[in-house]
Amino acid sequence: MASEDLKLSEWERSKISNQDTNLLKKLGFLKKEKTLIFPGEESFPIPGIGYRVTFIDHLIRGLSTPIHEFLRGLLFVYGLQLHQLTPNSILHISIFITLCECFLGTHPNWALWKRIFLIRRNSSHNTAYNVGGVVIYVRPDVDYFDVKFPDSVQGWRKKWLYIREEDIDSQEYNIAPFNGNEKILRRWSWDAEATVKEKSATEALMKRIHELQNTRGKELSGIQITVYFLRFRVQPLQARKNPLWMYDGDKDVNRVSKDLSVKDLEKLVRKISSLSKKDAIPTSCRVEPYSGTNALPQKHQIVSSLRPLPEGGEVEERTVVTDDAQVTSRPESEVAGSHKSAASSEREAESEASESTHSIPSAVSPRNKRKRGDAEGSGTSKLSSSPVEETAPEETAPEEEEPFNAYDAALVSSGDEEEEPAANVTAPMSTSQTLALKDTHQALVTANKRADDLAIKLEKSEEARKKAEKDAASIEDLRKRLHKAETALSDKITQQIAREENVIARLESQNRRFVRKMSQDFELQKPEDDRLLDTLSLLEIHGDLVRRSIFDAQAAFSRLFPYFFPKKEQPGTFAALTKCFVPEEDLGLALRQENLKIGIEGTIALVAESQQSVDWAKAGETTKLKTEKWQALIRAAKPH
Template sequence: MAAADLGAAEWERSKITNQDLNLLKKLGITKKPKAVCFPSEESYPTPPMGYRVSFVDHLIRGLSAPIHPFLRGLLYVYGLQLHHLTPNSILHISIFITLCEAFLGVQPNWALWKRIFFCRRNGSANVAYNIGGVVISVRSSVNYFDVKLPDSVQGWRKKWLYIREENHGCAEDNIPPFDGAEKILRRRSWDAEATEEERTSTEALMTRIHELQNTRGKELSGIQITAYFLRTRVQPLQARKNPFWNYAGDEDTDRLSTNLEVKDLDRLIRKISSLKKKDSIPSTYRVKPYSAANALPKEDVSEATASAQSPPPAVSPRNKRKRNDAEDSGTSKAEEAVPSHQKAGYDPYLEALISSDDEEEVPTADVAARTKKLAEANERADTLAQKLEQCEEARKKAESDAVQARREADKAKADAASVEDVRKRLHAAETSLSEHISAQSAREAAVTKRIRIQNRRFVNRTSQEFELEDPDNDSLLDAVSFLEFHGTEAREGMDEARAGLSKLFPYFFPKKEEPATFLGLAKCFNPPEDLGLKMRHENMKVAVESTVALVADSQQTIDWTKVGDTEQIEQTKWRSLIKAAKLNTKKILAYLGIKPSSTPSSSKPEV
């Protein structure tokens, strides 16, 4: 079963963090005005005119706009878009360009590239990715630098943005317009190998690569190459004025920013590689790269190396040859495209394009017509892009108007809710007022009724009647209401006084019956003599009688003239009397008619 192509289903809203923004700022990628455009809330990329879709992890691995012609040539030859390449593939291309320019002293070489790399589909047996669906890998038969790439880059597909790309006026020169749902079609150019002639012309370069890898004490590694282009602050995949062998240091015009701090560089290298914390990062290079300070020795460059060419930034239809003239490997001979006495910047590998194209062969006679149609198609594409941009602006304006209308609707809803709340409160106030008026009317009716009753009583006593001239503001009516209120208080006070006097009555009058009326009860508590003094005398009498009884029971002789003077009696004698009378205390009290209290037996008897 063929693997399912995810296509547009892979895209979701971009999730670029503040940490990513700070990193891009430190690298200088966002320094140039309008070089980078960040998406807003769209869940599917809609790049503005002149922009292409890229990723944060592409930019930190050497990509920047305008894009290097070598990368544009690779995309055209392989039939890919930027989002088809994984971050590790982008790093492979950056290292290859840096290797060619800074350590080999040549332009990025297409024939050398084919000797080292090939393309393969990324995915599993069931799923074929569209974002990062193509991986650039090193051929197993080639001894190349160990770049120490991570097995996977987590979350890179969710951090997409737009980069500004220049229009070069030619379809083959421009990066294809973004199409997130475009399926990746495998081409024969993915596996294109160098011909024998190309292998011969690049043998010196391969030998130099092996020397850089294996020279004892001067070994060069993929991490060193990566650290070099990150330190120089020159993006390898950006179209530049000068190659690396003309790098002028801090004053170089291609630098995006100043030197990175050591800790930032260390963190960035570990981020894009599989180095662990225990692995050291090289701070110097055992092989000094070519630059303005270390000029490229032209006399040491072989003739084959000097004539090595790169993929074309544009493929001119007029130079195309028939398919049957191209070799089966998908390559062409450099000397056929460019005379030996001329030094061309690029060799159009037309046969590679022809052999890598899976479409039918196009006769040479139709080239002019196809060129005209291509120009017309480009014009239509530009017109459609302008209309699309206008539609996008109209859509944004419509969204803005919709948001404004929604806000106004929410405000109207809030106002309506406020009016409804005021209406409810008004209704509640009217209901409360109506109830208050009803209660007031009932009260006034009750007062009028009482006034009429009082009027009848007044007539019975004085044979005169009175009428209310102004019921709402009548002093007599207010006086009657006042008397009624205080009369209620007086009645309650009398009830409470009666209850209190009833509780006190048995204590002061133990042998009397409580009167039935409050007036009789009150008269009992208002005699001529002092009830409190009388009660104290009674208690004293009981105490004296008890003392006498105790003394009599003890059969002791007491001088009663001295009893009142307690200082004349010894305390020990009183204690002995009490102790002696203790056994007969209950009998004595019973004889005197005193009911003994329920005090504990351990308490002292009161004398």
């Protein structure tokens, strides 16, 4: 298929459903009129003046207008357009900006970015794409957050729309106008690495990132960062008046919508990640982000960095390393989802290549170099039409490494051109000249043999390098799996600690209740110095005392039962036995009244037996009867 036909086949009529529209409305993208325009029947984007082409999957991953200057800088340095980045690449940039502003307390740092990320082409079966043709991925030798990207993003290229670019503070935060025919060219900046000075300046930031990842019980993950910026409803890739470390909650002017419900938030997180319905969605970060309520420390230093944009405005000149057609070999496979025409099935999986299993593309050495002062002093932002003069490299003494400048990088080809050998026309030679020529020939033969030996050694070295890269990828995979297992173990330990604290609280509550009811407390003679075990030992002592008390109470109640309930059968259980002794009436009073009745009846019988005359109307008045009288009655009644 011709290149132009391939470009056209990557676009088809936009298919945005009502579900997509409702999602955009919930996220606050439809509040302003004409901010978003949905395409009609056109099968190729034709944005109006002031509009750019984007995708729904870009918007839900943090993109909005006006475009953040860091994203504008990346597009400029890498020589890309917005539609050439995949959704996962957009999410990488959003997470990086949120990480810098909310957890590192600094502006997005260009030097730090170069230490962590690289970009490469997204291709499949020797086919290089234009829409989503570039993937941002983490350098294989860098320990970074596991973002849990989905293996494939279904049909995202079919949901394109127009977004209006806006102005802020009288400065246009514009990006390059849409050009569907512009070809993606690999540039020198794609392989840019941080210099020694930049690494030294950002070493504290890298150390902080490792602390955020590995602090036990307070590990920060890529999913937590993603949930955080989705939850507080500020788009990281939007130009803002204040950085995120000054976020002011519900009153923040940069919020694009109100808070999402828990259900909508979890659904959105699962949509842009590989988490399933069985996986729990973190509702908060284990590390409190910087914000209006958690200000930066007083002595906190904000690291400055040359942003990936030239001072004084945009420059359209971007240094080309090589055309992709000239790259004949790559050390890794860049497999993406298969790409078909507009008539292809919508269920086709369009995947992005994983960043963790690929090695770094080999850099190409420069052949020419243009100073930054020349570009800035020219006063123009257009591409130069005059050819670049080639100069031979000069051998100089090693100098101190200078920071890489994406705007000054020179045009570099994929290989040095070979010079055609000149015709060997010589004059007749003498004998001495012939001998000299033979010596030269022998030296050339020796040199060729040595060159062949070096070529064989180089080939073996290349094989060893590839094997080392595969081993490094395996080690990296094992390391990530180990980190994941450590994270799971840490979560389990945290849950176990919380469970033990709950058990201890309940045991202590029972002990306090016992002391309050029994008015008796105990101290351990030999404590274990373990809060859980000591509390359990006290509860066992209290339980033994309660059991002994219940046994004694049962024995006492069993002896008293026949006296209080002479005509009832004793219950078989202790609970039923105790209920008998807690009736509404007073059993002790009833027993005393019964005894008094028996005493009175005995007294009357004694008096009647003694045949004495007693005024019974006055018998109850003890004051009317003398003690001697009662004693005489008792003495008289004793024989009977």
